[in-house]
Amino acid sequence: MRQQIRLRRHRLFKTTLWKTRLIFWGGAVLVGIVAAIFAMLGEQGDHFYRDLYAENPWLSFVITPAGLMLIVWLTRKFFAGAEGSGIPQTLIAIEGRGGRALAEQLLSFRIAIGKVLLTVMGLFSGASIGREGPTVHLGAAIMYSLGRYLHLPARYLERGLIMTGGGAGIAAAFNTPLAGIVFAIEEMARSFDRRNSSMILVGVILAGMTAIYLHQDNYNYYGTSPVDIDFSWVWLGVIVCGVVGGLLGGAFSYVLINGTRKLRPLVQRHYLLVAAVCGLIIALIGMLSGGHAFGTGYIEAKQIVSCTGSDSCVVETGLMYPVYKILATVASYLSGIPGGIFAPSLASGAGLGSDLAMLFPPELASTIVILGMVGYFSGVVQTPITAFVIVMEMTDNQDLVLALMATSLIASGASKLICKKPIYYALAENFMAVHHLAKKEKGKPDIFPEDPGARA
Numbered sequence: 001m002r003q004q005i006r007l008r009r010h011r012l013f014k015t016t017l018w019k020t021r022l023i024f025w026g027g028a029v030l031v032g033i034v035a036a037i038f039a040m041l042g043e044q045g046d047h048f049y050r051d052l053y054a055e056n057p058w059l060s061f062v063i064t065p066a067g068l069m070l071i072v073w074l075t076r077k078f079f080a081g082a083e084g085s086g087i088p089q090t091l092i093a094i095e096g097r098g099g100r101a102l103a104e105q106l107l108s109f110r111i112a113i114g115k116v117l118l119t120v121m122g123l124f125s126g127a128s129i130g131r132e133g134p135t136v137h138l139g140a141a142i143m144y145s146l147g148r149y150l151h152l153p154a155r156y157l158e159r160g161l162i163m164t165g166g167g168a169g170i171a172a173a174f175n176t177p178l179a180g181i182v183f184a185i186e187e188m189a190r191s192f193d194r195r196n197s198s199m200i201l202v203g204v205i206l207a208g209m210t211a212i213y214l215h216q217d218n219y220n221y222y223g224t225s226p227v228d229i230d231f232s233w234v235w236l237g238v239i240v241c242g243v244v245g246g247l248l249g250g251a252f253s254y255v256l257i258n259g260t261r262k263l264r265p266l267v268q269r270h271y272l273l274v275a276a277v278c279g280l281i282i283a284l285i286g287m288l289s290g291g292h293a294f295g296t297g298y299i300e301a302k303q304i305v306s307c308t309g310s311d312s313c314v315v316e317t318g319l320m321y322p323v324y325k326i327l328a329t330v331a332s333y334l335s336g337i338p339g340g341i342f343a344p345s346l347a348s349g350a351g352l353g354s355d356l357a358m359l360f361p362p363e364l365a366s367t368i369v370i371l372g373m374v375g376y377f378s379g380v381v382q383t384p385i386t387a388f389v390i391v392m393e394m395t396d397n398q399d400l401v402l403a404l405m406a407t408s409l410i411a412s413g414a415s416k417l418i419c420k421k422p423i424y425y426a427l428a429e430n431f432m433a434v435h436h437l438a439k440k441e442k443g444k445p446d447i448f449p450e451d452p453g454a455r456a
Contacts, residue, residue, distance in 0.1 A: 023143075023146050023147060023150055023161075024143075024160070024161070024164055026146075027142060027143045027146045027161070027164070027165070027168075028143075028164060028165075028168045030142060030146075031138070031139040031142050031143065031165060031168040031169060031172055032168065032171075032172045034112075034116075034138065034142065035135050035138065035139070035168075035169060035172030035173055036172065038116050038119075038120075038131055038134075038135060038138065038173075039131065039173065041116070041120045042119065042120055042123050042131045042296070043298075044120075045120050045121070045122075045123030045124040045295075046123050046294075046295040046296055046298070046299075048124055049063075049123065049124055049125065049126045049294060049295060050291060050294065050295065050299075053126070053286070053291045053294065054291070057287055057291070060126055060282075060283040060286055060287065060294075061280060061283045061284075063125060063126065064125050064126045064127070064279040064280070064282050064283045064286075065275070065276040065277075065278075065279030065280050065283070066125075066276075066279070067121065067122070067124065067125025067126070067127075067279065068122070068125055068127065068275040068276070068278060068279040068282075068335050068337055069272050069275045069276050069279070070121070071118050071121050071122055071125065071275075071337045071338070072271055072272065072275040072335065072336050072337055073272065074114075074118060074121075075114070075118055075336070075337065075338060076271065078114065079110065079111060079113075079114030079115075079117075079118060079338075081105055081106045081108075081111050082111050082114040082115050082118055082137075082338050083336060083337075083338055084133070084333075084338060084339070084340075084427070085130075085132075085133025085134055085136070085137065085338075085339065085340030085341065085342070086111075086115060086133060086134055086136060086137020086138070086140075086338075086340075087133050087136050087137065087166075087340075087424045087427075088424050088425075088427040088428035088430075088431050089106040089107075089137060089428075089431065090106075090107070090136055090137055090140045090162060090166050091424055091425065091428045092106065092428050092431060092432065093106055093107050093140065093144070093162055094159055094162050094163065097428075097432055103144070104148070106141075107137075107140055107141040107144040107145065107162070108141060108145060109141065109142075109145050111137070111141050112137075112138050112141040112142055112145070114338070115134045115137055115138050115141070115338055116134070116138060118337065118338040118339075119131055119134045119338050119339050119340075122332070122337050122338065122339045123295055123296065123339075125279070126282060126283070126286060126294040126295065127282060127294075127295075127332040127335070127337060127339060128282065128293060128294065128295065128296075128297070128325065128328035128329045128331070128332045128344050129296070129329075129332050129337070129338075129339025129340060129341070129343075129344065130296050130297075130339065130340040130341060130342045130343030130344055130345075131173060131296065131339075131340065131343070132169075132170065132173040132174060132340050132342035132343055133339075133340025133341065133342050134338060134339065134340050135169040135170070135172060135173040136165075136166045136169035136170060136173075136183075137166075137169070138169055139164075139165035139166055139167075139168045139169030139172070140161075140162045140165035140166045140169065141165070142165055143161040143162065143164055143165030143168070144161050144162055144165065146161070147161045163184045164184070166183070166184055167180040167181055167183055167184030168180060170183045170184075170390075173342075174390060174393070174394055175393075175394075176389070176390055176393035176394060178389055178393055179386060179389045179390040179393050182385050182386050182389045183383070183386045183390075233360055233361060233364050234364065234367060234403055235403075235406075236360075237356075237360060237364065237367060237368050237371050237403075238371060238403050238406045238407045238410065239410065240356060240359070241352075241353060241356060241368065241371035241372045241374075241375040241407050241411070242371075242375050242406065242407040242408075242409070242410025242411045242414065243375075243410060243411075243414050244352070244356065244372075244375065245349060245352060245353075245371075245372055245374075245375025245376035245377075245378070245379050245407070245411045245414075246375060246376075246378065246379035246410060246411030246412065246413065246414025246415040247379065247414050247415070247417070247418060248326075248352065248376055248379060249345070249349075249375070249376045249377065249378065249379020249380040249381075249411065249415050250379050250380075250414065250415030250416065250417065250418035250419040251418050251419075252326055252329075252330070252345075252348075252379075252380055253379075253380055253382075253415070253418075253419040253423040253426075254418050254419040255330055256330065256333050256334075256341075256423065256427075257419070257421075257423065257426045257427065257430070259330070259333075259334055260333075260334065260427075260430060261430060263334060267336060271336060274334070274335065274336065275335045275336060275337070278331045278332065278334055278335035279335065281327075281328075281331040282294070282328050282331045282332060285324050285327050285328045285331065286324075286328065288320075288324060289317075289318070289320070289321060289324035289325075289328075290318070292316075292317050292318070292321055292324065292325070293321075293324040293325050293327075293328040294328070296343040296344065296347070297325055297343055297344050297346070297347025297348070298343055298347065300317050300321065300325075300347050300350070300351070301343075301346055301347040301350040301351075301373070303316065303317070304317060304350040304351060304353075304354050304369055305350055305366075305369055305370070305373070305395055317351060317354070319355055321351040321354075322348045322349075322351030322352040322354075322355065322376075325344060325347055325348045325351060326348050328344075329341055329344040329345070329348070332344075341380065342377075345376060345377050345380045345381075346373055346377055346390075346391075346394075348376055349372050349373035349374065349375065349376030349377050350369055350372065350373045351372075352372045352373075352375075352376050353368050353369035353370065353371060353372020353373050353375075353376075354368075354369050354372070355372075356368050356372050357369055357372075367400065367403070370391060370395055370400060370404070371400075371403060371404070371407045373391055374387055374388050374391040374404050374407050374408050374411070375407045375408070375410070375411040376411070377390070377391065378407070378408040378409075378411040378412050378415070379411040379412065379414065379415035380415070380423060381422070381423060381424070382412050382415055382416065382419070382422040382423065383412070383422070384405075384408040384409045384411070384412040385408070387408045387411075387412075388401075388404040388405050388407070388408040391404060392404055
């Protein structure tokens with residue numbers, strides 16, 4: 001009798017284990033497919049707006065403000081919780097802040113649908129936003145919702161599925177499986193769960209490989225950089241790009257975190273007005289930049305990375321490009337629409353590297369561009385390992401591993417001199433502060449349950 005009971009328990013355990021694996025891995029493949037579709041839609045939106053701007057630049061002063069107003073209204077009316085990139089919301093769900101009810105609200109299928117729809121609308125409107133952060137939120141929402149609907153044990157819901165979904169989102173968005181794994185550990189976990197480790201790793205890899213299969217003609221996100229390493233100069237470049245990129249990235253994060261706090265009362269009362277003003281600012285900056293400050297910045301970053309140091313093409317963005325891109329990203333962020341800062345930050349970093357390359361010998365230009373990209377990006381996110389792995393995989397540059405690591409570490413340290421707390425954790429705190437305040441205001445509708453600063 002006892003032996004039969006043990007056998008039944010053993011079979012049940014095996015059934016649950018394989019059910020869990022199928023959810024982790026099947027869900028990761030689903031994330032990869034949805035992320036690839038998201039990327040295609042986002043690319044169409046970016047190209048559509050650029051073509052429209054090329055025909056009549058003055059239309060941007062109508063389309064961008066009107067588009068942002070519509071997106072903010074839809075977000076508040078139907079998709080509360082989809083604001084920003086979603087990485088802060090994902091971190092809140094992982095850490096269990098706000099309880100199970102808040103996690104289910106933030107990581108629902110409804111939010112996943114809204115995230116894709118509204119971010120694509122933002123790109124159709126010319127906002128300087130990225131889809132990589134939203135893909136993290138999307139991946140976490142898909143995995144978490146699958147676990148709920150298929151009644152997976154709670155211990156897997158709390159961390160494993162969300163970490164897998166978030167890491168899979170990065171892997172699929174950038175076509176970088178290794179970066180997805182590192183992001184899941186460094187940014188989302190801060191500690192590794194041995195029970196789920198193998199399923200998380202396989203899930204992230206499956207999502208990345210699915211995205212790569214669907215984007216076979218675009219494996220290297222920013223192409224291949226013609227790097228020429230001269231170690232008599234390269235370490236000076238590491239220091240310059242690390243310090244300058246880190247300080248500038250830290251200042252950017254500081255402005256976003258504190259800007260949203262100060263604008264919060266105005267946004268709660270006049271959110272459409274704020275969106276309209278931000279839209280006009282984006283349109284003005286876009287026109288001053290010759291149209292280069294709009295959208296994700298992917299086109300500009302790829303051109304800078306691929307062309308710098310090459311005689312076959314010329315970089316057209318200009319000396320002021322990183323300034324314009326940073327300002328447009330700030331305005332997009334403060335408007336309160338869904339959208340991330342990953343891609344715009346990488347584009348800003350590439351522009352910064354292109355400017356700093358003028359201080360170095362011409363043959364080192366392509367190397368300085370890559371170092372500038374990782375320096376600024378690491379300064380913004382303050383996750384040095386993730387930053388250098390993402391840039392290394394995206395540019396197909398293994399020769400610069402040590403230089404990228406050193407630049408990323410220096411930049412992260414320099415950033416902390418200005419912005420003491422990592423941006424996503426600070427924004428998660430902003431988010432929770434607004435959430436608790438809304439709950440305390442009895443008798444008033446919770447028209448703004450999320451902080452517009454809860455975005456990446």
